[in-house]
């Protein structure tokens with residue numbers, strides 16, 4: 001009788017790719033490529049379409065809650081849209097910079113991360 005470890009079959013190697021939106025790993029064939037290099041799984045695609053239709057950006061940053069008026073007074077009232085914690089959120093440029101740095105794992109692989117954020 002052989003020890004159990006030696007009887008185990010080698011598991012097949014699956015090349016998995018990370019979904020840009022839910023950060024789960026999938027076999028490459030199950031993901032769609034959006035734009036240049038963003039990968040999205042099917043579940044997220046459905047959610048994405050639904051959210052896009054329902055999305056109405058609020059007039060303030062959803063991270064620091066600064067209103068666009070206050071941001072305009074500071075000289076930059078642009079808001080960046082992020083898919084964060086399962087929903088779309090708008091972030092002011094300061095929070096956007098912090099968030100992009102936090103999610104280097106995702107953004108560094110995109111054309112945006114490479115060219116604009118210099119990750």
Ligand SMILES: [Zn+2]
Nearest residue numbers: 019022041044
């Ligand atoms: Zn996904």
Ligand SMILES: [Zn+2]
Nearest residue numbers: 061064092095
């Ligand atoms: Zn903010």
